[in-house]
Amino acid sequence: MKEHIEELLIQALLHLIREGILSAECDIVPQLERTRTPDHGEFASNIAMVLAKRAGKPPQELAQAIIDKLPHSRQLKHAKIAGPGFINFYMNQVALTTVVKDILYYGDSYGHLPADPEHEVTVEFVSANPTGPLHVGHGRGAAYGASLASILQAAGYVVQREYYVNDNGRQMDILAVSVWLRYLELCGEHLRFPENGYRGDYIYNIARVVRKEVGDKWRFKGADILDHLPPDEADGGNRETHIDALIERARKFLGNAGYPVFFETSVNSILTDIQKDLSDFGVKFDHWFSEKELEDSGAIEHAIARLEENGHLYKKDGATWFRASKLGDEKDRVVIRENGRTTYFASDIAYFLNKMERGFEKAVYIFGADHHGYMARLRAAATGLGEDPDRLEILLVQFAVLFRDGQKVAMSTRSGQFITLRELREEVGSDAARFFYVMRSHEQHLDFDLDLAKSRTNENPVYYIQYAHARICSVFRNLEQMDETHNPAIGEAALNLLTEPNEIKLLRALSRYPEIIESCARLRAPHQLAHYLQALATEFHAYYNSEQFLVDDENIRNVRLNLILAARIVLANGLALLGISAPESM
């Protein structure tokens, strides 16, 4: 419907240009927006005000000239000037009811565009290190990323969902050592746990698994292990050097036979857990991208060589630096450390280059807000590689703070004092969690009210939307019990009978859906879909309360069933994009 009006406007403008009333530079794509009140019709355009200066005419006069040249359309009732020079478009009833026909015809794909191979993007999100279970902070990134990926797909993009698995860094070594130490503890050795180690019960769980498989095979005396080790922070030393030394001890004692046992078991066990967790949350990935494989493939050397070729590297203090400060970053960054190992940042650069070489139009990154410092350096890297930095898009997701009984729930990551995503899901349910995470703009801090998310009352927007869907399903069940059937053909022939105010409002809401999808995709804003679904549910509930659907008149009955079936389809489509179920009864 909107496109149709846009087309009429363009025709009118071209007409005026041809007649010489407007100059060629007035050939612009007109802005058309939904009106706030039905008094102003369905759509409004500010084109006359925008062009007034260039045309050398007062906006109102220009508006009238445009209206006079609008091609005839059976959908358009009339257009008229309003306010300072708006053109308001009033639609015929037939234009509004066509949407029902469209929805029943297209079904699941109503409002969605077919996949266009010209627009292939990768969306990378979560990418939490496999050093522990996902917590509620990751949850927001997961919910946002998954919803955004689905919406982009609905908007016609080919989307690759990727999780970058950091399975090769020093943190992995720390994890392996943490497990080994807990394992020794289970064997009966007494060692003090390093400050920098990973705490949390899951470490014990992994240690238990290892011990079950290998028994006391990798047990050594605690005193031997700690002999002449640099002191931990609490003893006046440094936590980093202490843990690094511990890693070396682990390698030495366990050797090539034992160390990988702890390392692999730890990573695999946690990764498997994360995958299960996300899957239960309705978050699916197309590609679990291993950093280890990236490194083994030589991609890091390849990327560093590219930076070298382009003259962006230099040596200082034994390390190799990337001259990021010349490319918009605040300082230069190390890519190869003094000890010869590449940095995490070097892997990031290689991964980005890999994405470009796989031919994606765009690489979308979803980061937690605490990673915003990465934006400048990644962009610098893109430029340094000779790639177009506009193909790199970084979206920041702000923090979520949990509230219970009106109180902030305190959390700190390292100490193991955090609420896991799994616990959240078990407490409030996956549907409510998914909705609450995306109901606010991703760039807004989120207050997550646990009590509200759990409540099965009218305060909870998730149930409000789902209830609308369930109610429609219920109407159709009642129809069956009455030994009647829905005849969509009769309904379609009777579309002109949809004239009640709440029917018109519902039709209007349904016709907005394609525009919402387009807008959500363009602005990377799934929360708009959440708000839309709430508004759509409101229109449906109002309709439900004001009119009877299962009436004797078969024309009215069938056309109303067509309408609410259309509403059910759009509700289900929208909820699916947000990863929320559409229950048939509640």
Next chain:
RNA sequence: GCGCCCGUAGCUCAGUAGGAUAGAGCACUAGAUUCCUAAUCUAGGGGUCACAGGUUCGAAUCCUGUCGGGCGCGCCA
């Protein structure tokens, strides 16, 4: 100190490629059920869009500054 995000109704938030009278939910008040699920609906009050300037036909939206809140500034990941 420097950088990024934010400041809109009592609370939580929409609205930012500039548009008409700034919206919604919750909370509060008063109503609706011989009828398809009351997890629903109807009506009502409630605002210096943090503050001060600027840009223009028009600013919550763009620019500058001030105040307030969050986060980040490692050869960590």
